[in-house]
Amino acid sequence: MLVEDTPPSVGQDHRRAGILLHLTSLPGTGPCGDLGPGAHHFLDFLTDCGVTVWQMLPVGPTQTDYSPYQSSSVHAGNPRLIGLEPLVQRGWLVPDEWEAAKTSDAGKANALRTAHRRFRQQASPEATDAFARFAEQHDYWLADYALYRALREEAGQPWWRWPEPLRDRDDRVLAQARRRLANDLDYIAFEQYLFFDQWQHLRDHADTRGIRLFGDMPIFVAHDSAEVWARPRDFDLHPDGSLRVVAGVPPDYFSATGQRWGNPLYRWDAMIADGFQFWIDRIRTQFQLFHLVRIDHFRGLESYWEIPADEEFAIHGRWVKASGAALFERLNQYFGEIPLIAEDLGLITEEVETLRRRFRLPGMKVLQFAFSGGAANPYLPFHHDRDSVVYTGTHDNDTTLGWYRSLDRAERDYVDEYLGHPREPMPWPLVRCALASRSHLAVVPMQDILGLDSTHRMNTPGTCHPTNWQWRFDWTDIPPDLPTRVLRLVDLYGRRVG
Template identity: 55%
Template structure:
């Protein structure tokens, strides 16, 4: 019940590329990403887990992207473009708007590329466009239209464009041909830089571990172009939206707002929409986490008019038929099920029937008795253990915020460790029988309050955390290597 890539015990680090040092405004796929691969290889850790890579809305959340197939152009390394001769060197002012600066520089790079590119580079560009045309053409048109309408969502556009009337789309493709060509270039560059990073990681025996949200943003090219697969009215608005009921993270539940699927329509097509989506994920990653896995057994449907998730209801979904189709198409499925929250026997049966590892979160382990499934003595080998996830506070901050009696329970369970937090929790994760242990970079750096990546249910202040290389203690590489070796994860 373990994917082939996890047949040996491994350790990894959770870090989104935007959190890397270097780059204007956010980390990217340049030299610091390659240096991070080197750091992992030097420690004996062999997995780099990250969040979804798609282009984001203004809130920066990678879990509500503009496209399921496109890469985020903010992750493109401008320094690499300078090295390739497609961009002149530049040092931006510290007050510059990072997004505007990056987009302007990409426009400059596109102009230079079209003037100076070699014949082989032009051929590679054209090959990419042809190979990815099944999603790229619509995405480029969508991006060009969003720009023309000042960032408005597709369901706010004039009806002929909202409803994709052929004559209206044909006219726009001619009028916005330059903007469309630029989006092609952005995606070509992203793919070239991503595949270079993946090759670099593979040469150092580092696996790349991705993340796939179950749902799709309402304002996305995927919903605009394939409305038949979503529960929308004639104006493109949903009557019901996705979320989760009240839980550990929120007493009001979480109203995500994503449109829900027309599962019967997807099934009638042999789930080809999902097969195309998984093809993109497997092209980029060695292993993929499926976010909100329990939604493949039943979804929490919330009336769209409600502002909270309290009044939702569970509605069954054909997850078994979906995963059977995926297994027939791909063979083995290198997936990890995010099986957190309100998990029923039916969800566990779906996970286990398709031999998908689940998740163990140590921060969840100490709020009940010895039968708590997240305590290390209850872990399953077919699982991935974390100290915490991108949705949790850092382990040090979590521990410091526990009441005294809960802190005592933690240290008693961990054997009254002499190491300061979060190292006893990191050690517990690495010692677990779980086949893969993943530690958030904040915990690797022993960071405390104010360093989390995301606070569920809070819209502001998320997704912007970054580290610097000088935060790494001088003995960190050796310390992690000794631990990886001690617990059989080299």
């Protein structure tokens, strides 16, 4: 039996439709979208549309550029995503404090500190016990993360520039730091308790709606992160913690000089030696949050692009073999079959494809990549297999309307001819094309659902553009008839569940 004719392997018991929208892009009163009422309202919108998958970007703590793919922890939640309205409802903030916190990240941080003080002063025994249980259940990562962050804020420097005893985790010095920073550690743990508690409420609401939360897991870890400080043996570093080599990709569709991401690379020998504990812990956390998870840059688990740390650009790198097969064997042994999706875009070799198929991980089909190279292009819909996820575009692409307008006349004519010279304006013909695909899951970015142009793009890879990761929509952007229109298409292409 051919692989493409086997049943879907990611728990997709039905053909489904999804929308891609990061939490920060939700409407709301704060500096970015969060886990407050707006997130729950969006679940109701998805239900009205017949959409049963909500895909979002990574939700870990971001750094100064707000990129979700450069996080200071692979486990912690981003404090920016904590909703303040639920804290008012619980009596840990008063309305005036919430109002004062709306305009900036600094205001929200101050409000969270206030909520922590009030929690310690007046929380019920039930809430106090829930916090204690959370800290105990998440101790496999929370203690290291809290100490890393408290020390990072105290030093104002990345961990490899700390005094040597702290950098190298001297037990005596760390014990002193825990005593000195006890209140900060308690606050950071409380912050994570709020995030995970609010997330659980969102997931419970999603479950009642029959909606699956679809997460995104960056393959690599930020150098300045709790995990690299706590587990340096797992990363290819110099003894002083500085980078020896870094991750990236060679020249591709997005960049003529490649992309130098700057993440440390793994020491696969060390990970094999301890049974891939780093990855087991990571997967455990991801599936506390999400029903299914995409592995970003999956091809790096077969071979990765290694760049000398002193190189400015990615072009002078080399391919190095990874231990992805051993990793997935271990994960399957530990967890059983888990619903992972492989981001298999870019330069994909037969070895990468073999790894993906061996472990029955669905790949991605992006329609904006489909209309070059003629009928052999693997992203054209008639090449799609059922065990895949089809997109009009991703967070790294232009919006579909912006992409279509950027095509030259010949390219646009080819797209129009392939799609049957549709009467509907873009992006709807490509949305229909995605929903009609054989792929069991079709995901459309919210920008395409709203028919938005290039000014609403989420990210331009390889750039530090100030608008990257900043896009938000407003509820007034949604025409009254939009849910009915989307629901009709979901029905028409057999993607309605229930």
